[in-house]
Amino acid sequence: xxxxxxxxxxxxxxxxxxxxxxxxxxxxxxxxxxxxxxxxxxxxxxxxxxxxxxxxxxxxxxxxxxxxxxxxxxxxxxxxxxxxxxxxxxxxxxxxxxxxxxxxxxxxxxxxxxxxxxxxxxxxxxxxxxxxxxxxxxxxxxxxxxxxxxxxxxxxxxxxxxxxxxxxxxxxxxxxxxxxxxxxxxxxxxxxxxxxxxxxxxxxxxxxxxxxxxxxxxxxxxxxxxxxxxxxxxxxxxxxxxxxxxxxxxxxxxxxxxxxxxxxxxxxxxxxxxxxxxxxxxxx
Numbered sequence: 001x002x003x004x005x006x007x008x009x010x011x012x013x014x015x016x017x018x019x020x021x022x023x024x025x026x027x028x029x030x031x032x033x034x035x036x037x038x039x040x041x042x043x044x045x046x047x048x049x050x051x052x053x054x055x056x057x058x059x060x061x062x063x064x065x066x067x068x069x070x071x072x073x074x075x076x077x078x079x080x081x082x083x084x085x086x087x088x089x090x091x092x093x094x095x096x097x098x099x100x101x102x103x104x105x106x107x108x109x110x111x112x113x114x115x116x117x118x119x120x121x122x123x124x125x126x127x128x129x130x131x132x133x134x135x136x137x138x139x140x141x142x143x144x145x146x147x148x149x150x151x152x153x154x155x156x157x158x159x160x161x162x163x164x165x166x167x168x169x170x171x172x173x174x175x176x177x178x179x180x181x182x183x184x185x186x187x188x189x190x191x192x193x194x195x196x197x198x199x200x201x202x203x204x205x206x207x208x209x210x211x212x213x214x215x216x217x218x219x220x221x222x223x224x225x226x227x228x229x230x231x232x233x234x235x236x237x238x239x240x241x242x243x244x245x246x247x248x249x250x251x252x253x254x255x256x257x258x259x260x261x262x263x264x265x266x267x268x269x270x271x272x273x274x275x276x277x278x279x280x281x282x283x284x
Contacts, residue, residue: 003228004236007221010214010244015090015248017214018081019256021207027198028078032071033185034208037213040178042216047171052174061094063173066158067180071188073151080144084131085258087268090248091130092145094173094241095271097278099153102162115281123274129267174219238279241270 021031043049080089098120107114127149131142162173192198225236249268252258260268 001226003221013214015086030204031208034205035212036182038209038212039216049172049175070181076147079253083141087252092149096149096153100156114235119274119277126270131264
């Protein structure tokens with residue numbers, strides 16, 4: 001249970017860092033680039049990836065697509081926290097679980113029970129209620145958490161496909177993906193340097209290092225939690241998603257004074273109900 005709690009804390013802390021960084025006139029591209037650099041270093045020392053196992057028969061198409069998607073969605077995550085707050089962004093990220101569930105139903109022809117269908121029917125209005133704007137200054141800004149929702153959902157599907165390549169350790173694939181993501185962000189930073197004269201700043205690297213450390217911690221402790229609950233992975237699944245939504249909401253409302261409407265609170269409540277139903281359906 002300790003690993004699960006630590007994973008939840010790391011996940012929420014990433015959002016908190018992005019929220020706090022707004023006060024320092026930072027550049028999110030540099031933060032995301034530094035994030036992958038530090039995450040790569042930690043991944044190398046903690047997971048000891050077997051790079052000799054990576055070859056021409058490795059799922060390179062998946063690696064490249066995820067390597068492009070990850071930093072792109074991460075930038076939208078930062079923008080969503082800036083414009084819509086931690087509460088809605090964390091909820092959107094966690095509700096992205098409905099994307100792979102729908103893919104399992106329609107694409108992979110997985111059997112669906114009544115509980116999963118009910119969870120989806122509850123989850124859809126939950127998303128709409130959570131993203132409902134509480135103030136006039138959020139006009140058209142719902143696109144940021146919407147991209148976070150669909151982006152992380154698609155990434156989850158692709159990572160599940162990578163996990164099917166059992167000849168290659170999952171952590172090694174993760175290391176390769178982080179490398180590609182870092183190269184993408186280096187290209188973005190260089191473009192901004194040449195085209196926009198945005199120079200590298202230490203504060204961006206510092207914030208990126210913090211994001212990278214907690215981003216890696218989220219992954220590391222999440223994998224450890226799955227190992228600890230090997231016979232009941234749905235406990236980790238439900239605990240992670242509900243924990244992030246609850247703690248993220250408390251931090252957003254109590255610490256950062258984010259304003260939510262009754263519709264937003266109703267959406268958060270429905271989201272928790274939907275996640276509980278998915279948890280119960282997995283037990284069956």
